[in-house]
Amino acid sequence: METNNSKVLLIYTGGTIGMIKDYETGVLRAFEFDNLYKRIPELSHLDCQISVHSFEKVIDSSDMNPQHWIAIAEVIEKEYDHFDGFVVLHGSDTMSYSASAMSFMLEGLSKPVIFTGSQLPIGDLRTDAKENLITSIQLAALKENGKSVIREVGLYFEYKLYRGNRTTKINAEHFQAFASPNYPLLVESGVHLKLMRENLWRPQEKTSLRIWKEFEQEVVIIKMFPGITKLTLEGILSLPSLKGVILETYGSGNAPTYPWLVDVLQKAIQRGIHIVNVTQCIGGSVIMGKYEASEALRKMGIIDGKDLTTESAVVKLMILLKKRIPHNLFKIKFEENISGEI
Numbered sequence: 001m002e003t004n005n006s007k008v009l010l011i012y013t014g015g016t017i018g019m020i021k022d023y024e025t026g027v028l029r030a031f032e033f034d035n036l037y038k039r040i041p042e043l044s045h046l047d048c049q050i051s052v053h054s055f056e057k058v059i060d061s062s063d064m065n066p067q068h069w070i071a072i073a074e075v076i077e078k079e080y081d082h083f084d085g086f087v088v089l090h091g092s093d094t095m096s097y098s099a100s101a102m103s104f105m106l107e108g109l110s111k112p113v114i115f116t117g118s119q120l121p122i123g124d125l126r127t128d129a130k131e132n133l134i135t136s137i138q139l140a141a142l143k144e145n146g147k148s149v150i151r152e153v154g155l156y157f158e159y160k161l162y163r164g165n166r167t168t169k170i171n172a173e174h175f176q177a178f179a180s181p182n183y184p185l186l187v188e189s190g191v192h193l194k195l196m197r198e199n200l201w202r203p204q205e206k207t208s209l210r211i212w213k214e215f216e217q218e219v220v221i222i223k224m225f226p227g228i229t230k231l232t233l234e235g236i237l238s239l240p241s242l243k244g245v246i247l248e249t250y251g252s253g254n255a256p257t258y259p260w261l262v263d264v265l266q267k268a269i270q271r272g273i274h275i276v277n278v279t280q281c282i283g284g285s286v287i288m289g290k291y292e293a294s295e296a297l298r299k300m301g302i303i304d305g306k307d308l309t310t311e312s313a314v315v316k317l318m319i320l321l322k323k324r325i326p327h328n329l330f331k332i333k334f335e336e337n338i339s340g341e342i
């Protein structure tokens with residue numbers, strides 16, 4: 001495997017990674033990625049060429065929305081033929097949503113797109129940003145026989161590369177901020193980069209990149225909890241504009257068996273709202289019909305979210321709702337694997 005002569009584009013969107021502490025005032029301010037080599041001289045030891053695209057307005061990832069996802073995808077589309085790989089610097093808070101979105105939006109992707117960020121600013125003494133950044137660049141540059149080794153959207157954090165659409169943020173202060181509970185690692189970084197080849201996504205050969213840019217935002221995530229009332233659930237589900245629901249159920253896809261709840265969900269489905277069942281557990285899968293508590297959901301035609309993360313499920317729903325899929329085929333299409341998310 002080689003990285004020499006690879007060209008990597010860093011796309012800087014914002015987040016903690018881009019901050020530097022002014023030690024005189026103690027204030028955090030945005031780091032100028034254009035002066036990257038001056039700030040992080042270690043980068044010059046990498047035998048690849050790095051260019052930077054910084055968004056004019058860098059943001060905390062709490063402000064991310066589908067318009068930003070489109071802007072990121074458009075940069076990748078425009079520069080696709082000029083670079084071997086892409087590293088997206090992003091706040092960690094919503095990184096799993098953006099990485100999931102990108103995995104569905106970049107159809108036919110055959111180069112690496114690695115999301116990374118950090119828990120401490122790049123200018124902080126104990127920062128995790130440098131390692132995350134340097135290894136992400138290395139991963140984006142990896143080639144073998146002239147072809148990219150990684151051909152999917154990954155998320156690199158604290159010595160691990162995960163499939164982006166399998167990740168979830170699990171910790172607000174540990175350097176190990178992410179997990180991929182239902183899919184094994186793609187790469188582990190130690191003294192050597194340990195590649196788990198059998199876990200890498202292999203897209204169909206010879207496809208060209210197309211990007212998807214439409215999102216239905218009239219969707220909602222509802223988390224079941226003991227004590228949820230009819231009034232609340234009915235209120236949400238009767239919103240006239242509502243098109244889709246991610247229902248976070250218990251365990252392997254279970255919901256209360258109260259007749260009113262079954263009735264409210266059924267009415268929403270009859271009104272044409274698509275409802276996806278995902279588990280609120282951190283790991284494991286929905287298995288509808290395993291318990292009586294999910295049998296009613298299965299019978300009414302609720303979509304099986306299998307082992308999707310909520311992040312992946314909601315983005316997939318926003319995209320598929322815009323794909324003009326005939327109503328009776330929507331469930332079948334949703335339950336199909338698009339880019340390794342299931």
Ligand code: ASP
Binds near residue numbers: 061
């Ligand atoms: N609030 C920050 C963000 O997501 C946290 C981070 O960057 O890790 O933009």
